[in-house]
Amino acid sequence: MPAVSSRRRGRRTISEINMVPFIDVMLVLLIIFMVTAPLITPSMIALPRVGKAQAQPVKPIQVLIDKNEVIQISGGDSKTPLAAKLGDVGQSVKRLQPAVPAGEPSAPVVISADKSIKYETVVKVMDALQRAGVQRIALSVQTGH
Secondary structure (H helix, E strand, O other): OHHHHHHHHHOOOOOOOOOHHHHHHHHHHHHHHHHHHHHOOOOOOOOOOOOOOOOOOOOOEEEEEOOOOOEEEEEOOEEEEEEEOHHHHHHHHHHHOOOOOOOOOOOOEEEEEOOOOOHHHHHHHHHHHHHOOOOOEEEOOOOOO
16 A cells, blocks of 8 residues: 555646746747738828018007917007907908908908917807908918927
């Protein structure tokens, strides 16, 4: 009987994980990714380019939108800024634009908005101006880093 019990003691189960197949699979995947990575083209977006204007417009009409989304219109013949509501912006700007002869461009409208307001507000102002027939609309930005 002692021979039978010694066999049980001599044979032990291996409780370690065999890492060789795992490493083989990882190396194959690494080689596949290294071969296919240069073949994948990154998605590029073709942005439109704009040139610089020849000269600044003579008398632009400014639409100012502050951080509380209060709209003020200045420029043209008016020296003091006029407060306007979103629905009245287009008509107020049309009243301030001077009459121009046929074939000449009308006075541009520059929208200056606080950077903390919603983008939707700026788009609504631009839409109101376009619906009123204003053709030259620009956005004022701060240059620099």
